[in-house]
Amino acid sequence: MREPTFFILTALVEQPLHGYGVMQATKELSRERVSLRPGTLYAALDRLTEEGLVVVDREEAVAGRLRRYYRLTDHGAALLAAEVQRMRETAAVTADKLRRRPAVRPAIAGGQ
């Protein structure tokens, strides 16, 4: 799973969000590493909707503006959980390798 997709799904874990809300949340969650622009965001939302990972929760149309709120599906949540598990295992393997390397041990061990 690519990083923008990961953060989009993560942004929708707690509550449905509209497009701009997703953009803000991904920026915040990624500590500003992932900054999605609307064209990229909606291409991702199109794909995630097709794959059944997110669905439209509700719409708000006010004064010519339209905000659709997207919700994470159970399938999306399961896929995200699996991805988290995969990343955790991958990180554990890497951390274990790094611990065996003397020069890096203090940094991994928290400076001890």
Add this chain to the structure above:
Amino acid sequence: MSLDRWYRLLLRAYPRWHRRERGTELLTTLLDAAPPDRRRPAALDVLDLLRGGLRCRIRPPRGAMYRLVTVTAALFAALAGAAVAGPLSSYSGPPRDADAIAAAEGTMGALPAGAARSVAVSDSAFDHTDFVRFDYVGLPGDPGAAVRAALDRLTARGWRVTEPLRRQEDNWGPCDAPTCATPMVYHSFAATRGGVAVTVTGAAVRGQAATDPARATGIEPRVSVTVTKTLAAGAVLTVGGGAVAGLAVGWLLAVWAVQRHRRHRAGRRRVLLVAGVPGLFIGALFVLAFGNLVVGLSLSGGWTPKGVMAPAFVLTAFPTVTALVALSAALTLALAALPGSAGRADPHPADPRDTAPAG
């Protein structure tokens, strides 16, 4: 122009069906994300929207069947584009009369006697290579000697020999049995100069059969000079360009049609399948036939640059079948364009023209 108008303009990069379903929502998000003092779109937003629109136009929907349909249609369109470009290229058609006559005269030192009866213009069924052939009959002496003299003559005039002189024996006649076939000997070579190619072939009855009236009657010793155009880089570029253009147009139309298919109701989708599947199936067979031809000739070493005309050959070999594919494609596109969408439309479309469900 206001920022709102700028964004509406940029959203035209997206296909109409997408603007209809997402236009207002995307516009809202763009305006939400823009700083309050922004008057024109940021350059990165412009690039992002143009890229998003292009991706939306070229990406087939999720699903193996949609992708198979898109790839098949695009490959057939590429074949059709190359087939159309072939006859439009400089390679198509026989050489000019003046070039052909000059080449034959330069090869043999004179035009054939009774030229009106001895000149033929024809084309190869396989590669549609049009040629002009001059048959020299009643020559004094052995045709083999005349061919060797022609080779010396052309070499002296700066022609480049592309196939060296060779001698070949064969039988001419209804069967290979000695009693019914006439043994023949052929001498031939090929040369080129200035965009014109000649193949010179001398043929005569060989051995004792040459003096046997029962077997040699009607088979006159002769030298044939066949003149064709050589393949220019421009012709390859024309045909390659036709293929690329066909691929691009076919891909875009196929993506558009399958996106429309998804947005029609079940009944219309079935009608679209009935109209489109036969054309796709036959189109796939054409693509496979062409691929088989290319691979077969490549492996056997028989592939020549004349293959630029092969797409035209494949699609004109069975014109009725090709016409059926074209009819199926046209009918499918027309049905796909009909109104009636099951997609989720914006309640307040960004562009009022996008409310029409035909896009």
